[in-house]
Amino acid sequence: MNTVLPKQSTPMSERCPLPEALLLALQQRFGERCNMSMAMREQHGRDESPFDVAPPDAVVFAESADEVAFVVGLANQHHIAVIPYGAGSSLEGHLLAVQGGISLDVSRMNRILTVHAEDLTVTVQAGVSRNQLNAELRHAGLFFPIDPGADATLGGMAATRASGTNAVRYGTMRENVLGLGVVTAGGEQIRTGTRARKSSAGYDLTRLFVGSEGTLGVITELTLRIYPLPEAVSAAVCFFPGIDAAVQTAIQVIQLGVPIARCELLDVHAIRAVNTHDKLGLRELPMLLMEFHGSPAGVAEQAQAVQEIACDLGGEDFEWATTPEARSKLWAARHHAYLSGLQTKPGCRSVTTDVCVPISRLAEIIKASVAEVEESGLAYFIVGHVGDGNFHIAYLIDPLIPAERETAERLSQQMVALALRLEGTCSGEHGIGLHKQGFLIAEAGDGAVALMRSVKAALDPHNIMNPGKIFAS
Amino acid sequence: MNTVLPKQSTPMSERCPLPEALLLALQQRFGERCNMSMAMREQHGRDESPFDVAPPDAVVFAESADEVAFVVGLANQHHIAVIPYGAGSSLEGHLLAVQGGISLDVSRMNRILTVHAEDLTVTVQAGVSRNQLNAELRHAGLFFPIDPGADATLGGMAATRASGTNAVRYGTMRENVLGLGVVTAGGEQIRTGTRARKSSAGYDLTRLFVGSEGTLGVITELTLRIYPLPEAVSAAVCFFPGIDAAVQTAIQVIQLGVPIARCELLDVHAIRAVNTHDKLGLRELPMLLMEFHGSPAGVAEQAQAVQEIACDLGGEDFEWATTPEARSKLWAARHHAYLSGLQTKPGCRSVTTDVCVPISRLAEIIKASVAEVEESGLAYFIVGHVGDGNFHIAYLIDPLIPAERETAERLSQQMVALALRLEGTCSGEHGIGLHKQGFLIAEAGDGAVALMRSVKAALDPHNIMNPGKIFAS
Numbered sequence: 048m049n050t051v052l053p054k055q056s057t058p059m060s061e062r063c064p065l066p067e068a069l070l071l072a073l074q075q076r077f078g079e080r081c082n083m084s085m086a087m088r089e090q091h092g093r094d095e096s097p098f099d100v101a102p103p104d105a106v107v108f109a110e111s112a113d114e115v116a117f118v119v120g121l122a123n124q125h126h127i128a129v130i131p132y133g134a135g136s137s138l139e140g141h142l143l144a145v146q147g148g149i150s151l152d153v154s155r156m157n158r159i160l161t162v163h164a165e166d167l168t169v170t171v172q173a174g175v176s177r178n179q180l181n182a183e184l185r186h187a188g189l190f191f192p193i194d195p196g197a198d199a200t201l202g203g204m205a206a207t208r209a210s211g212t213n214a215v216r217y218g219t220m221r222e223n224v225l226g227l228g229v230v231t232a233g234g235e236q237i238r239t240g241t242r243a244r245k246s247s248a249g250y251d252l253t254r255l256f257v258g259s260e261g262t263l264g265v266i267t268e269l270t271l272r273i274y275p276l277p278e279a280v281s282a283a284v285c286f287f288p289g290i291d292a293a294v295q296t297a298i299q300v301i302q303l304g305v306p307i308a309r310c311e312l313l314d315v316h317a318i319r320a321v322n323t324h325d326k327l328g329l330r331e332l333p334m335l336l337m338e339f340h341g342s343p344a345g346v347a348e349q350a351q352a353v354q355e356i357a358c359d360l361g362g363e364d365f366e367w368a369t370t371p372e373a374r375s376k377l378w379a380a381r382h383h384a385y386l387s388g389l390q391t392k393p394g395c396r397s398v399t400t401d402v403c404v405p406i407s408r409l410a411e412i413i414k415a416s417v418a419e420v421e422e423s424g425l426a427y428f429i430v431g432h433v434g435d436g437n438f439h440i441a442y443l444i445d446p447l448i449p450a451e452r453e454t455a456e457r458l459s460q461q462m463v464a465l466a467l468r469l470e471g472t473c474s475g476e477h478g479i480g481l482h483k484q485g486f487l488i489a490e491a492g493d494g495a496v497a498l499m500r501s502v503k504a505a506l507d508p509h510n511i512m513n514p515g516k517i518f519a520s
Numbered sequence: 521m522n523t524v525l526p527k528q529s530t531p532m533s534e535r536c537p538l539p540e541a542l543l544l545a546l547q548q549r550f551g552e553r554c555n556m557s558m559a560m561r562e563q564h565g566r567d568e569s570p571f572d573v574a575p576p577d578a579v580v581f582a583e584s585a586d587e588v589a590f591v592v593g594l595a596n597q598h599h600i601a602v603i604p605y606g607a608g609s610s611l612e613g614h615l616l617a618v619q620g621g622i623s624l625d626v627s628r629m630n631r632i633l634t635v636h637a638e639d640l641t642v643t644v645q646a647g648v649s650r651n652q653l654n655a656e657l658r659h660a661g662l663f664f665p666i667d668p669g670a671d672a673t674l675g676g677m678a679a680t681r682a683s684g685t686n687a688v689r690y691g692t693m694r695e696n697v698l699g700l701g702v703v704t705a706g707g708e709q710i711r712t713g714t715r716a717r718k719s720s721a722g723y724d725l726t727r728l729f730v731g732s733e734g735t736l737g738v739i740t741e742l743t744l745r746i747y748p749l750p751e752a753v754s755a756a757v758c759f760f761p762g763i764d765a766a767v768q769t770a771i772q773v774i775q776l777g778v779p780i781a782r783c784e785l786l787d788v789h790a791i792r793a794v795n796t797h798d799k800l801g802l803r804e805l806p807m808l809l810m811e812f813h814g815s816p817a818g819v820a821e822q823a824q825a826v827q828e829i830a831c832d833l834g835g836e837d838f839e840w841a842t843t844p845e846a847r848s849k850l851w852a853a854r855h856h857a858y859l860s861g862l863q864t865k866p867g868c869r870s871v872t873t874d875v876c877v878p879i880s881r882l883a884e885i886i887k888a889s890v891a892e893v894e895e896s897g898l899a900y901f902i903v904g905h906v907g908d909g910n911f912h913i914a915y916l917i918d919p920l921i922p923a924e925r926e927t928a929e930r931l932s933q934q935m936v937a938l939a940l941r942l943e944g945t946c947s948g949e950h951g952i953g954l955h956k957q958g959f960l961i962a963e964a965g966d967g968a969v970a971l972m973r974s975v976k977a978a979l980d981p982h983n984i985m986n987p988g989k990i991f992a993s
Binding site for chain 1: 636639680682683695704709712714717719720721723724728731732747748750776814815817821874878908910945946948949950952956959963964967969971974976977979990
């Protein structure tokens with residue numbers, strides 16, 4: 048399985064500092080918004096991945112698409128790398144300036160431009176975060192469902208084709224971005240898509256940029272589908288004697304076509320972590336955390352169907368949380384699972400897997416992966432969007448002990464190799480970044496990756512856009 | 521509005537017959553499956569568009585992806601055009617061999633390869649038709665929802681990003697293709713996607729090929745999402761005093777978030793046509809034809825909500841068709857609407873529009889378009905997937921009277937110009953083909969179209985794949 052060996056990291060290639068003319072032009076236009084302090088550069092040269100910091104040469108805070116176009120156009124003239132930066136919550140090293148260059152921070156582009164409640168669409172700047180958007184939409188009885196956990200920017204979520212807890216019902220960023228404003232690698236501003244729900248007008252540039260991880264251009268604006276807040280929402284937790292019974296429940300729910308809105312697995316390690324972090328008293332057993340959306344009758348009907356399946360499989364304590372406060376508490380705990388898990392091993396870093404498989408194969412791969420990590424002795428926890436066949440094992444490694452990282456990487460490789468044999472993908476939602484480039488080749492094949500590279504070369508001939516990500520440069 | 525002037529047709533460019541070496545190789549490999557008779561060439565050089573026949577130089581019937589790769593590889597060596605051909609049901613001139621070359625008929629690649637009921641996925645060859653697939657799936661209590669009316673091949677449906685009557689609930693081909701087998705313009709076989717429901721692994725090649733209209737490669741295989749047959753299905757028709765009330769009903773249904781499965785408009789001309797063709801006795805009034813999917817209680821709830829909206833807007837005679845036979849009769853009539861409409865004016869051809877707008881703008885554009893066509897005196901009828909904001913006016917023209925075509929084109933241009941002002945698209949589901957190339961530029965802008973062209977040039981450097989479609993060569 049040599050082919051699935053991931054690149055551990057792209058080495059820093061030979062770096063030249065920014066050309067003087069470029070720097071002068073940036074400083075003239077951006078003043079203090081062009082920041083070269085080491086603190087700022089280091090803060091922009093890391094993310095939530097386990098990689099070491101790779102700081103950019105400068106950080107520029109753009110406040111408009113015109114400013115983004117100015118920076119990218121200039122960088123293109125000088126053949127200098129540009130790394131779009133939103134909330135810094137990538138898990139795959141997307142933000143590391145492995146070839147130096149400019150970190151282009153769009154987090155100040157955070158205006159919600161238009162809310163069309165009557166069409167269920169919204170247009171926002173790329174730096175708007177999902178919590179910010181939902182706070183705004185709530186007043187109108189609307190919401191944007193995609194929820195990757197972190198309060199990521201919508202631009203970053205589009206760039207990594209994010210999904211998360213609601214995707215089982217509402218789809219991912221792929222299904223929920225109607226159109227984009229993009230600055231191309233040449234510094235030109237284009238629009239993709241319209242506010243219409245569907246279109247057959249030409250190549251699907253929207254979905255070419257969604258998931259392109261900043262390697263084809265900078266997303267500056269997004270038009271998104273939004274949804275009416277459901278009339279009724281109800282959440283429940285259910286505990287299982289073993290992880291297999293929990294997963295089998297999720298599988299049967301999906302196979303039956305129940306339109307469940309969220310279906311999350313937490314293993315016993317994740318439960319312990321959130322119990323500590325969020326001061327909860329959840330039973331220390333594998334748990335499904337579920338949510339149902341619909342009319343009151345529809346929600347009751349869905350919940351009844353799921354409860355019967357869970358009960359048949361040994362699920363206990365189907366506990367309801369129908370008040371918004373009780374639901375918020377549970378979902379907050381779920382969102383804290385990653386950070387809570389990290390805190391169980393002080394000073395650790397996490398090597399996080401992200402496979403997604405056809406739902407019928409989910410029990411098999413989780414079982415195999417648990418057996419392997421248990422045998423390895425590494426600390427770990429599991430959370431999963433199991434309704435989609437997607438789960439994460441976070442291997443908790445001591446960065447000072449190289450053997451732990453090696454073990455984690457070996458386990459990760461074994462899991463991806465199995466996921467591919469089961470007709471799944473190496474990345475359900477985090478992207479390729481620096482870490483999964485070998486996996487991408489194993490999954491898609493040389494021919495398809497060569498085709499991706501030819502798209503990259505056509506759209507970014509000087510390879511300035513987030514170079515070294517998805518493919519090694 | 522010069523920019524929205526469509527190209528009436530791409531003129532036949534200078535044609536050289538197929539090189540002898542190419543022809544010999546084709547005949548050696550395919551024998552009688554390489555057909556150069558004028559009858560066969562003419563049959564493959566037309567579609568359901570109003571354009572004159574542009575026959576290819578040869579028709580090759582491929583029976584495997586290897587054979588497709590052989591033909592494309594050979595054509596690429598000789599710089600000869602290849603036009604993938606499925607069921608011939610394009611409405612936009614996709615199949616016309618405007619630069620000669622080879623029509624590559626994949627309709628014999630019609631095997632259903634694997635049905636994974638437990639994962640709700642199916643893998644088929646590109647020549648499988650949607651009716652064939654659904655006949656197979658029905659036994660397993662499953663179905664594939666995308667229904668463009670014609671019994672198109674799934675390869676063709678992916679190539680045009682088709683949608684149709686069920687898209688309002690289940691999405692379009694964009695949302696329902698999980699992966700593809702593709703022969704690239706270089707004659708190489710690649711796979712895109714996996715059987716996992718979602719993925720963030722690299723560029724979204726699946727959605728680059730979906731909607732590429734045969735201009736980037738040949739789709740040979742598709743992995744699709746399928747769905748459990750709903751526990752309960754119920755269809756209803758409702759008649760309205762005017763088209764506006766029917767459209768307003770559809771708008772309110774969508775805005776309320778009712779998960780209606782189908783929501784089709786037929787105007788009075790379409791009703792008259794299907795009454796004649798299908799020997800029905802529908803009232804000659806604007807009609808919504810709706811379908812509800814779900815549990816018995818869920819269906820009843822949806823229907824109740826819609827009935828109240830329709831009633832408030834003057835809808836009458838909410839008539840139910842709950843038996844499969846009664847439903848089939850209604851939907852057959854809807855599917856015959858296009859051919860029924862054509863038969864109302866013997867010898868006519870249809871210039872068909874395909875705009876799709878944000879739902880709140882739908883009433884405005886239908887009203888304006890009806891006023892304009894009424895004033896013009898042209899015969900016409902309207903059908904619409906109004907739940908998506910998508911509708912078609914078929915202008916019925918006498919091909920021997922040039923003024924009628926000119927009028928139809930003028931009306932079409934006016935409608936598209938309005939759709940774009942309303943933030944919609946020139947094509948909801950039929951594609952660009954030969955006819956809407958000017959509209960694509962008006963909609964997407966020069967920069968975005970240039971970017972599409974650069975993708976085309978990168979993936980098909982000799983411009984052999986369906987040249988002259990989407991963009992003028």
